[in-house]
Amino acid sequence: MRAEWTKLRTVPAWALALPAAAVIIVLFGLFPGMQGSCGKPGSATECKPTTGPDGVEVRDSFAFAYRTLDGDGSITVRVAALTGELTDGPGLVPWAKAGLMVKDTTEPGSSYAAVMVTGARGVRMQHDFVHDKAGRKTPLAWLRLTRAGGTIMGEESADGTQWTVVNRVQLPDLGRSVVAGLFVTSPQHAEEDSNTFGVKGARGGPSQATAEFADLAVTGAWQGTQWTKQHIGGPGNGPGQGDPAGGQPGSQELTLTGSGDIAPAVTGAAGVGTSITTTLIGTFAGLIVVVVVGVLFASGEYRRGLIRTTLAAQPRRGRVLAAKAAVAGAAGFVAGLVAGAIVVYAGREVLQSNGVFIPAVPVATELRLIAGTGAMLGLTAVLGLALGMLLRRSATAITAAVVAVILPYLLAMTVLPTAAADWALRVTPAAAFAIQQSAVEYAQVANVYTPVDGYMPLSPWAGLAVLVAWTAVALSGAYYRLVRADA
Amino acid sequence: MSGVLRSEWTKLRTTSGTAWLLLGLVVATIGIGWLATAVTTCTHSDCFLDPTQLSLTGVQLGQIVVAVLAVMLFGNEYSTGLIRLTLAATPRRWTVLAAKALVLTGPVLLAAGVAVAGSVVAGRQYQSVPFRLTPVLGTVIYLALIALFSLGLAAIVRSAAVAIGIVLGLCYAYPLLAAATGDPAWVRRLLQIGPTTAGQNIMSTVDPETLAHAPWNGLGVLALWTAGTLLTAAVLLHRRDA
Amino acid sequence: MTDKMIEVNGLRKRFGGHLALDGMTFGVHSGRITGFVGPNGAGKSTTMRVILGLDRAESGTALVGGVPYRSLKRPLTHVGSLLDAGALQPSRTARDHLLWLAHSQGLGRNRVEEVLEQAGLSAVARRRAGGFSLGMRQRLGIAAALLGDPWALLLDEPFNGMDPEGIVWMRGFLRSLAGQGRAVLVSSHLMGELQGTADHVVIVGRGRVIADSSVAGLLARASSGLVSLRTSSPEAAAVLTGAGASVREAEDGTLTVTGLTAEQIVSALSARGIPFAEVSAHRATLEQAYMDLTRDAVEFRAAEVSR
The missing domain is CATH 1.10.357 (Tetracycline Repressor; domain 2)
Incomplete structure (x- = not known):
């Protein structure tokens, strides 16, 4: 040797x-x-990503209509419609999300659990950014989210009477008083684009989604009667973005438009x-x-x-x-x-x-x-x-x-x-x-x-x-x- | 000249590797292209696929087979010292280069024609590869130009190993290197200049706007490289001691 | 054949700082074998490459039949050469090797069979040249050199690697080629190989010609000196000393004489009626003559020792 x-x-x-x-x-x-462009003078962004409960870098950006829930309670809603818009016309990205959420605070990155319908991935229950469980493959559904202490249960139903549990999750970081309500978001759309000078790339762009909620009902320790609308995580990136409003306060119907994503941060075409x-x-x-x-x-x-x-x-x-x-x-x-x-x-x-x-x-x-x-x-x-x-x-x-x-x-x-x-x-x-x-x-x-x-x-x-x-x-x-x- | 041509043809014919390499060109090109088209599934309609280019994926391997064949023509003569006998027999050295180029081009065009046509036919089993003249004819010419380029290179560097190393670098390392620069303007510039990257535009049937070169222009760049290399080889062959 | 010849005149060539050829000048005449002798690195191979138009000299000319080699249209029909017997594509058969060479000169298959026969290779013509022994490769090289039936042959170290039988064959073969009126230039770094073969020798060292003479003349020059004879007469030594020679006497009655040729000794002793026997001139070998001439030209051996 x-x-x-x-x-x-x-x-x-x-x-x-x-x-x-x-x-x-x-x-x-x-x-x-x-x-x-991170940290550069001018139109710089500081590129300090939000971190989730586990310290994972996340994206937490969505339109939220919420009330404070000081204790246990549940919320039920029917997602009546989910439509979207891309940069070049109407279109719904597969991972556009609309549904119900319980979140520790309105601070981006705080602990949450949500049950939702998606653009093309059926009913899902997700929590704390990285956890995901699939429900039925249906574009629209009745959704219900129930909080009991640190346990959140998500249910779905086709008709509002027969309910199926999607998932039951524990959120140890949750305080007694939380925010809960309706949310909509729509991530960047991206698809593979071959051949820019023979080198592969991807193309895509921002998107937004609009959800029509109906038959909204709550039970439990909800505070106030007004749904506060806010775009969590700063302005989204959708076209014509801005106002997350819609519907009459206090009524059983509400329309919400949002853009962004609630997910772990990824690199690549649709990431940062x-x-x-x-x-x-x-x-x-x-x-x-x-x-x-x-x-x-x-x-x-x-x-x-x-x-x-x-x-x-x-x-x-x-x-x-x-x-x-x-x-x-x-x-x-x-x-x-x-x-x-x-x-x-x-x-x-x-x-x-x-x-x-x-x-x-x-x-x-x-x-x-x-x-x-x-x-x-x-x-x-x-x-x-x-x-x-x-x-x-x-x-x-x-x-x-x-x-x-x-x-x-x-x-x-x-x-x-x-x-x-x-x-x-x-x-x-x-x-x-x-x-x-x-x-x-x-x-x-x-x-x-x-x-x-x-x-x-x-x-x-x-x-x-x-x-x-x-x-x-x-x-x-x-x-x-x-x-x-x-x- | 006809004697030299016949002589070089005899040499090519009686080298044991020639037939195998030409067969290898056909098998490798069709095989890889067939595999590439077989495993590619395009679920949504606008997946930006260029079926013609996909079916010609095997050319990426085939070009090296062609280069090995071309490089051997000179490289082996230099490694064995046979070149002295060749040049003693034919003192007008450029005729040796010309004869080698001619006897190489014929079989390569033939085998490349089979390989490229076969790839398109094989690709049609899985993808809707259109029968178009430009990419098929152009790719055959591309392979012939790669062969001539490699031949000239081997005559310049006088070593099969060095020449094949350079061709490998141009075929495989150069595109990655161009992509690694990151800056789109530079990527485009480098892809436009490189002999292989420019020439390979001929295989694309997508919108020429998205390519580094329009197909035939790209092949033209490779042709210029080839002409320059052969010319340099001729001058060096004439000037240098054998 | 007419008296065509190879003429080398004042060749100079430098490889980097090393002067390979330094005014090399000689001629190779038809009908005889010219030995081209010198130590390794003396410039023999370089000269041959320049004659064949493979290397370019910085100055000087090398003409074959009065024209530069590179201007010949079918050069192998003028000059056949064997530079490196190992220069073969190993996978090609002996016959195919000769075939491409024949095609380059516009010659046909028949000529290939003829030279295979001449070189004694017909039996192995279908075998791959890569499997040939060095001796067989030399024969194949000779066959290639003869392909165009040239009037001149340039052979670089053709005896290398040949067994004794092969050397005998090669010598006879070269003699017959010269006998046909061809000009044959044979290089070697061993003078002994050329003894009994070459008619003429060109001895080179450090890129230039040291001696250019017939073999007989060279031997005579190197031999000038010793003659020994046996005699019982005590006067013999005095007589020869008187004739201008210096004489050394051995105990058995053998005299070693320098300063007179054998003929002069015989006539001097005969004139006096002194009996003698066994007059013999010490014939130097070509090897000795060569060593004498190249002693100071042997640069590489000296360099190697001092390293």
Whole structure:
């Protein structure tokens, strides 16, 4: 093993290539041309996202007609109509929401529970931003929300007499006096848009929804008789946005128009900012470098017959292969680890100073990103090495390795539609890019979850496992050929 | 010239890899395109899909096969030292380059034609790929231009490994690099300049406004790159010691 | 054949700071084998590449049959060459290798079969050249050089890697080619290989010609010196000293004489009626002659020792 390390170390080009791989990743990570408006003078927004009860960054923006509920009570309503409007005409986004809500305070980010109808996702009961439970798949329904201490129960009914419980949830943060009432909101609409100059993107825009509520009835410790209308979380982003009014105060009917979303914050097309994964965009270039080093480390032995010297010095061929793999893998891992650490921490600074909002991620995720980048580079170096030993000719082996690792990634990032891109990132060695994802995908948040935005089809470790499997296959092939064939 | 042409044809014909690579071009192109169209489902009507381009996804792999074939033509001669014999037999060196280019173009056009037409036909099983002349004819020309570009590159760098490395970089790393710049103006500029990224516009049938280049203009950029590379190769071949 | 020749005149070429050719000048005449000898790095291969138009000289000319090689339309019908027997596409068969070369000169399949026969390769013509031994590759290289039936042949180190049997074949083959009136230039860094083969030698060192002479002349120059004879007469030494020679006497009655040729010794002793036997001139080998001439031109060996 020391002999192999000396071999790797003493070819100046290889010894330089590994730090170069790290430097390339760092350069890509630290000089993205991405610009944002957060914290910039002028029409700046401060980009301090609201945080929910669990500290998760959330979006909490909706039209609310509420009264104070000082104790237990329930509210019943029939959603008679839900219509929406997009930037370019009428249209209802799938995750437009209208229904009933109990919320700790009117402060954005405070604890809540709500039962609602949606644009296209049926009846749902959601609470504290990240929790979601589906009811019947019906566009309109009777809804009822009952509070008993810290327990909130949501029910639905088709006719107002036969009620079904959607969910019963505990809200430990809820005070005795809460606000409760009717709400409407409508998130950004977004859809995948292929081919802006051949690079995939998304298009979309703000939307708003209007709900007509009828047969409004309350029981319990409700204060006052007037429904206060307010747009929680500042003005929404809908067209012609503003007045969340409608209907006569005190009557059983009420019309409410809202825009925004009540959901965990996501990055990407319909979200805000970009994920920390963006800083690791240079990984592909680093991978190309380690592939070349790995291949040459192997095929260099064959070009000038050096392999005979190597095998004469260590006749147990399996050990030669293992030593070479260990050296190449470790060298790649260290290069990736260093690059990952620099990029993840320094890259965030750069993006933030450019005014790009980056959602916070747990420390464990940061460590996974850094170690994962190291693991990708290390494994890819071993894959290159194995292909080099297997194919023996550097041009062929480099081509094979780059086609296996980089091509699927490129296709997924550029030309392929999401369905095909997902497959490319499931079955090929490029699946390992999943280890670098930091954004969490929520089923109840309308967004374009594409690989381009850092949402990979596989979970981080499953993705890495695919690369491990490919590397193992290539290594077995290399071992077989090394042991069976003449040197 | 006809003797040199015949000689280069004999060389190409008697290299064991040629037939396999041409077969590989057809299989890889159709296979990947077929897979891409098979797994893509478009649920809503306006999912911005370009079925023609999708069915031609395999060209992304096929172009490398073509490049390997082209690069071998010169790279192998340099790695074995055979080039000296070739140039001793044909001292007017540009005729060697021209002959190689000609004997390469024929089989590549033929195989690319089969590959591209096959991809469109295979794609029609799952997607409504229209029969249109521009993308089909243009993609065949694209593959031939990639072959000639790679040939010139191999003659310039005199090493198969280095040449294929550059082609791989241009095909796979360059578009990602362009996208990584983030600034849309720069992305567009880089995509317009790059030989592969510009040429690949020919595969699109969507609104030319959203492309970096109009299809034929993009192919023109690649043609300019190819012409420049071959010219440089001819000059260097003439000037340099073999 | 007419007396066409290869003429090299004042070639100079520099690789970086290293002067590879420094006024190289010589000629190769038809009908004889010219040995091209010098230590490694003396400029032999570079000269051959310049003659073949592969490398460009900074100054000087190299003409084949009076014209530059690069102006020839079907050059292999004028000059055949073997520079590097390993320059083969390993996957191609011997026959296909010759076939593309033949096509480039407008020659047909028949000619390929002829030269395969001549080089003794007909039996292995269908085998991949990658599996050939070095000796077989040399034969294939010779076959390629003969393809165009050229009047001149340039062979770079054709004896390399050949077994003794192959060397004997090669020598005979080269002799017959010269006998057909062709001009043959054969390079080697071992003078011994050329003994008994070459008619003429061009000895080079440090990019220039050190000696350009017939083999006989070269041997004579190197041999001028020692003659030994046996005699029982005690006067012999005095007589020869009187004739201007210096004489060393061995105990068994053998005299070693310098300063007179064998013929002069014989006539001097015969004139006095002194009996003698076994007059023999020490014939130097080509190797010795070559070592004498190139002693100061051997730059690489010295450099290697001092490293």
